[in-house]
Amino acid sequence: MQLDPKPIGLLAAICVVGGAAWAEPDEDQLTINDELAIVTEAAAPAHMEYVNTIYSGWRFRSDETQAVQMDDFDNPGMLGVENALVNWDTAEGSAGQSCSGCHGAAEEMAGVRAVYPKWNEEKGMVTTLEMEVNNCRETRMGAEKWKYTGGDMTDMVALISSVSRGMPVSVAIDGPAQETWEKGKELYYTRTGQLELSCANCHEDSYGQMIRADHLSQGQINGFPTYRLKNTKLNSVHARFKGCVRDTRAETFSPGSPEFIALELYVASRGNGLSVEGPSVRN
Amino acid sequence: MASGVKPRVKVPKSAAAGDIITIKTLISHKMESGQRKDDDGNIIPRSIINRFTAEFNGQNVIDVVLEPAISTNPFFEFEAVVPEAGEFKFTWYDDDGDVYETAKQIALS
Amino acid sequence: MDLTRRNFIALGSGTFALATMSALPAFANLTDDAIAELTGGAALGEGGVTLNAPEIAENGNTVPIGVDAPGAVEISLYADGNPVPNVATFRFGPLSASRSASTRIRLAKTQNVVAVAKMEDGSFQMAKAEVKVTIGGCGG
Numbered sequence: 140m141q142l143d144p145k146p147i148g149l150l151a152a153i154c155v156v157g158g159a160a161w162a163e164p165d166e167d168q169l170t171i172n173d174e175l176a177i178v179t180e181a182a183a184p185a186h187m188e189y190v191n192t193i194y195s196g197w198r199f200r201s202d203e204t205q206a207v208q209m210d211d212f213d214n215p216g217m218l219g220v221e222n223a224l225v226n227w228d229t230a231e232g233s234a235g236q237s238c239s240g241c242h243g244a245a246e247e248m249a250g251v252r253a254v255y256p257k258w259n260e261e262k263g264m265v266t267t268l269e270m271e272v273n274n275c276r277e278t279r280m281g282a283e284k285w286k287y288t289g290g291d292m293t294d295m296v297a298l299i300s301s302v303s304r305g306m307p308v309s310v311a312i313d314g315p316a317q318e319t320w321e322k323g324k325e326l327y328y329t330r331t332g333q334l335e336l337s338c339a340n341c342h343e344d345s346y347g348q349m350i351r352a353d354h355l356s357q358g359q360i361n362g363f364p365t366y367r368l369k370n371t372k373l374n375s376v377h378a379r380f381k382g383c384v385r386d387t388r389a390e391t392f393s394p395g396s397p398e399f400i401a402l403e404l405y406v407a408s409r410g411n412g413l414s415v416e417g418p419s420v421r422n
Numbered sequence: 423m424a425s426g427v428k429p430r431v432k433v434p435k436s437a438a439a440g441d442i443i444t445i446k447t448l449i450s451h452k453m454e455s456g457q458r459k460d461d462d463g464n465i466i467p468r469s470i471i472n473r474f475t476a477e478f479n480g481q482n483v484i485d486v487v488l489e490p491a492i493s494t495n496p497f498f499e500f501e502a503v504v505p506e507a508g509e510f511k512f513t514w515y516d517d518d519g520d521v522y523e524t525a526k527q528i529a530l531s
Numbered sequence: 532m533d534l535t536r537r538n539f540i541a542l543g544s545g546t547f548a549l550a551t552m553s554a555l556p557a558f559a560n561l562t563d564d565a566i567a568e569l570t571g572g573a574a575l576g577e578g579g580v581t582l583n584a585p586e587i588a589e590n591g592n593t594v595p596i597g598v599d600a601p602g603a604v605e606i607s608l609y610a611d612g613n614p615v616p617n618v619a620t621f622r623f624g625p626l627s628a629s630r631s632a633s634t635r636i637r638l639a640k641t642q643n644v645v646a647v648a649k650m651e652d653g654s655f656q657m658a659k660a661e662v663k664v665t666i667g668g669c670g671g
Contacts, residue, residue: 200589201585201587201589202585203585203589203594203595204589204590206595207595212430212432212446212448213446213448213497215448215450215495215497218428218430218448218450218495221428221430222426222428350667350668351665351666351667351668352587352665352666352667353665353667353668354667367590368589368590368592368593369590369592370592371493371494371495371592371593372494386668422589422590422667422668442628442629443628455637457614477624478626481624481625481626482624482625482626482627483623483624483626483627484621484622484623484624484627484632485621485622485624486619486620486621486622486632487619487620487622488619489615489617489618489619490615490637491610491613491615491617491618491619491636491637491638492618492619492634492635492636492637493592493593493594493634493635493636493637494592494593496634496635497633497634497635498632498633498634499632499633499634500621500627500629500631500632500633501627501628501629501631502626502627502628503626503627503628505626
């Protein structure tokens with residue numbers, strides 16, 4: 140892998156300032172509510188050339204932060220799930236239907252989160268969970284679309300994730316989804332912005348190291364939507380991508396854009412084998 | 423009613439007389455501290471839950487005065503003695519005058 | 532267990548949790564005043580209240596804190612580096628089983644968290660812990 144000298148100097152500076160401490164992900168095990176075992180470590184999927192083991196972001200957080208996620212009562216992300224449960228049962232739109240009217244109980248959605256983003260044959264493109272929720276709302280419920288990264292949508296995606304917790308992430312990267320996946324992979328490895336950083340520079344080359352006082356994770360999204368202590372609310376994948384790209388001091392992409400759909404598919408595939416964990420608690 | 427404020431409490435369903443139980447409470451509230459500024463540079467006024475009380479069959483368990491340094495979605499964990507079967511009552515008081523309440527029954531085992 | 536920086540800090544945090552010290556250090560003025568208001572200037576004993584706080588806060592927005600003072604009537608919490616030092620006051624009623632409580636607080640920067648317990652006999656106990664609040668990541 141090529142390493143340009145100029146940006147590596149910057150990266151080295153960041154590492155040196157951070158104490159250049161190699162702090163591996165810890166050894167803790169995650170069980171939620173004393174009963175639901177979550178896989179936070181797995182052999183890296185075959186398509187990842189430079190990583191042997193994949194770790195959930197949970198493993199990089201402090202003991203106190205980890206503890207907050209281990210109990211559904213303590214986890215403030217579950218407040219969003221509760222909000223979504225109300226919406227789940229509320230009839231909306233011209234068809235007078237609620238989500239539960241067609242889908243039944245929210246638990247019936249188990250397995251859905253684990254395979255998204257996914258190729259949608261009807262639409263001829265890869266779609267994300269958010270897109271499918273809005274698709275249902277518009278075409279089947281006759282209701283208004285929700286804002287892609289808004290509270291209602293993120294709460295609903297958290298609900299749909301929560302009923303898949305413990306199931307292995309398993310997004311398809313071949314067949315009709317392959318082209319999108321390749322695009323996402325290219326984005327992952329492309330340096331952008333004034334800081335000329337790619338996702339890989341931090342999350343593949345430098346995971347486990349400190350960036351200032353933050354313990355860098357592998358940037359997995361198996362735990363999304365995530366309740367961030369930093370903004371005390373649930374955050375969606377595209378909202379996080381947008382922030383990360385902006386932090387390289389680049390013109391960032393929009394939530395729901397083709398770039399972020401492709402990137403989400405690729406990043407999700409880097410977590411194939413970890414358990415669905417959302418809503419998680421992170422920094 | 424300040425919008426979207428939802429209280430949640432975790433209380434065991436039953437306990438033996440005299441048992442000590444752990445109670446957890448969480449309420450979704452922004453806890454606007456009064457330190458933040460809006461885009462025009464004006465201070466966003468403070469608006470927080472300023473008090474939380476827990477009672478059992480009319481007797482006080484805990485009474486908490488909250489300041490803006492309590493995090494968003496105030497969380498409390500504490501212990502109570504259960505002398506008999508009855509009802510826990512939890513009350514949160516908002517700066518804006520709203521009062522949020524929830525109650526939980528506990529049986530004797 | 533490898534002696535990584537993370538583990539070393541975890542080993543050290545046990546001593547911080549008990550926060551017993553022989554000499555009382557100087558507090559920030561506002562906090563001194565707030566505590567004096569509570570105690571009326573009475574002496575502050577040590578060892579009667581336990582303060583559980585992380586040595587390093589993952590994020591200053593949400594820091595888990597616990598206080599425990601057997602025999603206390605109330606426990607007041609202060610943060611001496613916050614714009615306003617008062618954090619919370621826990622008053623224990625007749626059905627409180629232990630004089631203890633946990634919550635999550637905001638810390639603006641690295642500072643001392645101080646717990647002052649008022650005991651049944653009217654005396655006061657104090658514990659203090661330094662919590663490091665850090666800036667992480669790219670600022671995102």
